[in-house]
Every structure is written in structure tokens, then in C-alpha cells.
Amino acid sequence: MNPNRKKLPRPRIQRAFMGWFSQNRTRFTVPVRLIKITAEEIVLTFPQHPDCLSAGLSRQSLNVSVDYEGICWDLLISLDSYPTLLPGMGYRCDSHVDIAKIWPTRDAVWQDMLFEPFLEWVNKRLANSSCVSLHGRPGESTWARLSHMDNQSPDPTSLWHILPFQ
Secondary structure, eight states: OOTTSOOOOOOHHHHHHHHHHHHHGGGOSSOOEEEEEOSSOEEEEOTTSOTTEEEEEOSSEEEEEEEETTEEEEEEEEEEOOEEEETTTEEEETTOTTOOOOBSSHHHHHIIIIIHHHHHHIIIIITTOSEEEEEEOTTSOEEEEEEBTTBOOSOTTTEEEEEEOO
């Protein structure tokens, strides 16, 4: 490491995710690889899946996107969390006002609202799919779906491309 280079402090959510990920990475039934950490985000990929799938953790959200040939086709999962301190009580999540739960720390909010739902999505949806299908028309409307090779869109006119998993 260059001694003249200052190490930038990382956002708290990144430190929380890295601690959680190191303790829980064996719970993923699909391999997940951390490929980049910047001051703005953490980027994860799924090595046994097409390169167009990646997950990004920012200060408020964790999303899995489908980016193919320079176009973001869709977000397959989009999780948000806005912890707010309630003095003397703990934290609530302002992005889920229908949940009356109070958490003791911001880290606990992120774990319940972002990290664990991401793990569940990977293990239930991604692990049980064999391809991602791209629909619509680039430059107009696009969307993507996880599915099985033998169970494609009931509307084949919207299907643009199928990317099989390994």
C-alpha cells in the first residue's frame, strides 16, 4: 500500500455488510463474489451466472440488476432501508412505515431489511432458476425475469433474449 495514499473511511453500511457477509457467506446456496468496494458502493457478482447479473449495495439500498450490452434491463430485486434514530428507543426503518418494529442498532435494521432478504432471494429465486430472460425493446421498455429454460414467457413476442445459467 502506498504510504502517501490516505485510506478513505467507508460508510457504516459497508462495514456492517462486510461483517455480516464474512459470517454468513456459507449460507448462500449460490456462490457470491465481492468484486469491488468504492466509497459509493459494494458490487457483488454470481460466478456461475451470466456477467449481466450483479448486486450493488449503496448507502440506502441493495439491488440486483440485469445489465446487458450496456443497457440496464431491470432490477430483479430492489431493497431499501432508511434507519431513523428514535432517541431512547432505537431505530425504525422509514422505508417500511408499515412495520412497527424498533431495532437496537442501524446494523440490525440493515440486516433485517437488506442483507437477510438478499440472502433469501439468492437462495430461493436465483438458486431455483436456470436462465434470465430479457423482454421488451432496447431504447423503449425493457424488463427481465428469472425463469427456467422450459418455462418461458406466455407472450413470445416480448421475448428479446435468453441467457442460460451454467
